Amino acid sequence: xxxxxxxxxxxxxxxxxxxxxxxxxxxxxxxxxxxxxxxxxxxxxxxxxxxxxxxxxxxxxxxxxxxxxxxxxxxxxxxxxxxxxxxxxxxxxxxxxxxxxxxxxxxxx
Amino acid sequence: xxxxxxxxxxxxxxxxxxxxxxxxxxxxxxxxxxxxxxxxxxxxxxxxxxxxxxxxxxxxxxxxxxxxxxxxxxxxxxxxxxxxxxxxxxxxxxxxxxxxxxxxxxxxxxxxxxx
Numbered sequence: 001x002x003x004x005x006x007x008x009x010x011x012x013x014x015x016x017x018x019x020x021x022x023x024x025x026x027x028x029x030x031x032x033x034x035x036x037x038x039x040x041x042x043x044x045x046x047x048x049x050x051x052x053x054x055x056x057x058x059x060x061x062x063x064x065x066x067x068x069x070x071x072x073x074x075x076x077x078x079x080x081x082x083x084x085x086x087x088x089x090x091x092x093x094x095x096x097x098x099x100x101x102x103x104x105x106x107x108x109x
Numbered sequence: 110x111x112x113x114x115x116x117x118x119x120x121x122x123x124x125x126x127x128x129x130x131x132x133x134x135x136x137x138x139x140x141x142x143x144x145x146x147x148x149x150x151x152x153x154x155x156x157x158x159x160x161x162x163x164x165x166x167x168x169x170x171x172x173x174x175x176x177x178x179x180x181x182x183x184x185x186x187x188x189x190x191x192x193x194x195x196x197x198x199x200x201x202x203x204x205x206x207x208x209x210x211x212x213x214x215x216x217x218x219x220x221x222x223x224x
Contacts, residue, residue, distance in 0.1 A: 034212065043200050043215040044152060088152065095140065095157035095165045097213060102151070 002027040002093045006100035015109045019076040023089030023100055026070070030091040030098075033065060033072045038086045038102065047087075048074065079107045111135045113216035115201050121222045122191055130186045130219045132201030141184045142202040142213060143176065145169070152200070158184065191223045 003026045013019045025033070032051045036044035050056045050063040050072065062075040072091075076083055086102040114133045122128050134141050143155040157164040158176055175187045184203075188195055198220050202213040 032211075036215075043198075043218045046212055046214060049212050090152075095142075095159075096154035096167065097142075097144075097152075098154065099152040 002030075002091070002098050004089055004091050004098050004100035006087075006089050006103050008101055009104040010106050011103055012106045012108065013079050015079060015081060015107055017079050017107075019079045019083065019105055019107070021074040021076075021087050021089075021103050021105070023072040023074075024070055025072065025089075025091045025098075027091060027093055027098070028067075028070065030093060032092040033063075034090045034092075034097065035061075035063060035072075035074045036088040036090060036099075037083075038088055040086075044088055044099075076105075079105075081107050081109045083107050111137075113201055113203055113214055115199075115216040115219050117219060118217065119220045119222070121224065124193060124223055125190050128188050128191055128221065130188075130199050130201075130221070132184045132186075132216055133182050134184055134201065134203030135205075135214060136182070138203035138205050138214075140164070140204045140206070140213075141176075141178070142204075143186045144200045144202060144215075145197040146200065146218075147197045155186070188221075191221075193223050196221055196223045 035048045048063040050065045056063045060077045064073045088102045089100045090097040116131045141158045146152045156166040198218045200218045201216040204211045204213045
């Protein structure tokens, strides 16, 4: 059974702080990983994709992948109240994406 | 910016009825998907579709479900005889190329309520 695991949270950080979100996955064959943001009642919105070991930065977001440890993370720098949402980690499995349950982030002003 | 669109936004139906959920994927995308999310639970893969045929389907996608690309723009999910447990948000997604090295973009979803 291919699984993606995330701490459900909530993760609470003050405005301007760094939020660190983590994810582990079971399928060693997965090549690609994605972070989506989901506001309550809305659809998943793609934030970052990462395909190789190491870090990938895009604005305030940095994704990190360690295939040996089967570990993916997302750092959000200078967190804003508008970042408050559920963050979904997803791993590719063939043509499907396997999603974790998501981590709820709350950024207080 | 191009986006995936879905209709209707909310569908209410009686148990045992057939429903068709509609999606218009991003125009230059070649792969199409359906996912569902039961309230409070994770997003679950249902089916992927490429070149007018199913590429992959999950255990959830049983004989009650079918997909079709009836024309050059629409992609539909049909549930033949709805059950109470089919109540969920259904998301359509599309991607430009093979999923292993690409990104899937989701539509706004259709909330299906089965009474």
